[in-house]
Amino acid sequence: MAESPYKTNHRRTAFALSIIPGLGQLYHKQYAKGTFFFILAASFIYVFADMLNIGLWGLFTLGEKTPRDHSIFLLVYGIVAVIVLIFGLAFYLFNLRDAYQNGLKRDRGERPAKLKEQYQNLVNSGFPYLIMSPGFLLLVFVVILPIIFVILLAFTNYDLYHSPPAKLVDWAGFKNFVDIFSIDIWRQTFFSVFAWTIVWTFTATTFQIALGIFLAILVNQKEVKGKAMIRTVFILPWAVPAFVSILVFAGMFNESFGAVNRDILSLIGIDPVPWMTKAVYTKIAIILIQTWLGFPFIFAMTTGVLQSIPDELYEAATVDGATYYQKFKKITLPLVLFATAPILITQFTFNFNNFNIIYLFNGGGPAVPGANAGGTDILISWIYRLTMTSAQYSKAAAITMLLSVFVILAALWQFKRTKSFQEEDMM
């Protein structure tokens, strides 16, 4: 054994004593702190012992007898128990570390902090934790807990036929994932919904970005009069709450009384189009509507960027004999894209999960024979349908997991390429 650099060995003794929280601190003669730690640990065990016991049991078994055990509630209790346990372990490790650190101080011949200094230390190093804790706790219970719940649910057989309180739910391993990719109806529906989600995300987002940038450049021309008025009108679709506009459009595209078929198309002599009953037309309609809803945001951003580009750049280009197209391609577009890139990316993620337009316009429909998703359902609205109308809870959870993994991977890949993220002062 190596020669210890210190004569005493308080750090090891205190560490060993703190296996029962508080004893190590008492050993350092930090009586108030030691007593506090001890009481905290004792009350933790006293209060949570039952809960941890039942929670962990429930998490493993998901219940054994039907009228008594409700599998889904047990699952939630189990997750809460694990969270509580993690908090408990964090405190326990802190207690061990504290005893060791103070022991080290004593071994070096310094004295451990007095009560008043301890209080000062606590306030200084604990302040960020203190002010973060309300937000953090809320986040744990309303965001992180549901996520863990959904992840676990994806590995159960929870559906209409295994539904508490009448039936128990069981762990099913990877069955849901295997089913989604091996049973014909699930695989076909999954891939058609996924493909449409991708097509939808790219066409709708690209249209709204292209139109927004195009109009911003158009209005920004020096000779255009009445800029303020034009810009206000162009921003209107953004100002009206989207759910209102979507419902209005649902009325306008209605096949029996909507203005699109009755007034606009009949005016130019086109036969009524089955907007709501033929999937192709519904798809065209929602892409157009999303373009209408989404371009003003890009328009406003781009206008802001354009106003900050110095005129000299364009003057120099004109002197060199550049055409409008060259100026656009070499000066305007790169500057606009550079300044708005991170926001443009969020537009893609937004549309990927744009539940409102799909659901409010036509409920994800029209219905498709031989599939359990509607003709315009994207992943998120399909999940909603599986959960709310066909009670396929565990399948919905599995699809939620696939969706989240896809979004996170895509976003991380993108963020890695963004320079500003690497230069961010992270630590």
Added chain:
Amino acid sequence: MSIKKEKYLRLTITYLVIFIMFAVILYPLAWIIGSSFNPGQSLSGSSIIPKNATLAHYRELFDPGRSNYLYWYWNSLKVSILTMVFTVILVSLTGYSFSRYRFAGRRKSLMTFLVLQMVPNYAALIAIFVLAFLTGLLDSHLGLILVYVGGQIPINTWLMKGYLDTIPRELDESAKIDGAGHFRIFLQIVMPLSSPIIAVVALFSFIAPFADFIIASILLRTEKNYTLAVGLYEMVAKQFGAEFTNFAAGAVLIAIPISILFLSFQKYFVSGLTAGGTKG
């Protein structure tokens, strides 16, 4: 001469495009305003400028005996304003900690927030439903507000942190030397300087619950508790067309005040987003 001609052509096309866009933007708005004055419940045989314009639909919406519209309006405002207040308070605190303190777990928490903001919290809708059921918060506005505030924290913390990072730290240092405590620095030095980002966070956290349909439709069960998005959807979905003119009046009553509010704050939106956004 040809330069002048080219300019003429260019401007003609420009105004033509602007005119077409005006029509595309204003037509749906005019149509819904026209519909709201149309007599009768359905739209068959109506025109965009109704012949016998009537205020009957507005009157019906304002009569609590015949319509729940006023309840919905009040619920939406209540939920959105409370969500806004709580979000601003919580996010100022979390954003400030991440910006000003270096503590164990900071980097990991920031990464977690970044990942959390990518997946919308309504993706876990079934878990939200079960949790609300277990805690007795189903069909209550408190439950709805808690879910909204929680979902707003990650992205707005990043926005807030990004902005606070630009406020020079020498300010807090000198205040500290002058003997100011942690809370005093936070409240009296840093917060007054961050009003632009607070405005952005406030607007975001007001608009998001106001426009949300999915979580509200899962949690709210009785008609009187609905928010506007759920209420209007039910109004339209019940028998499509049968109540359309009432819906139109309801839509107009939302669109006008919100648009005015929005247009007057619009500048903050754009500047706040580009300031915080290009950083994160």
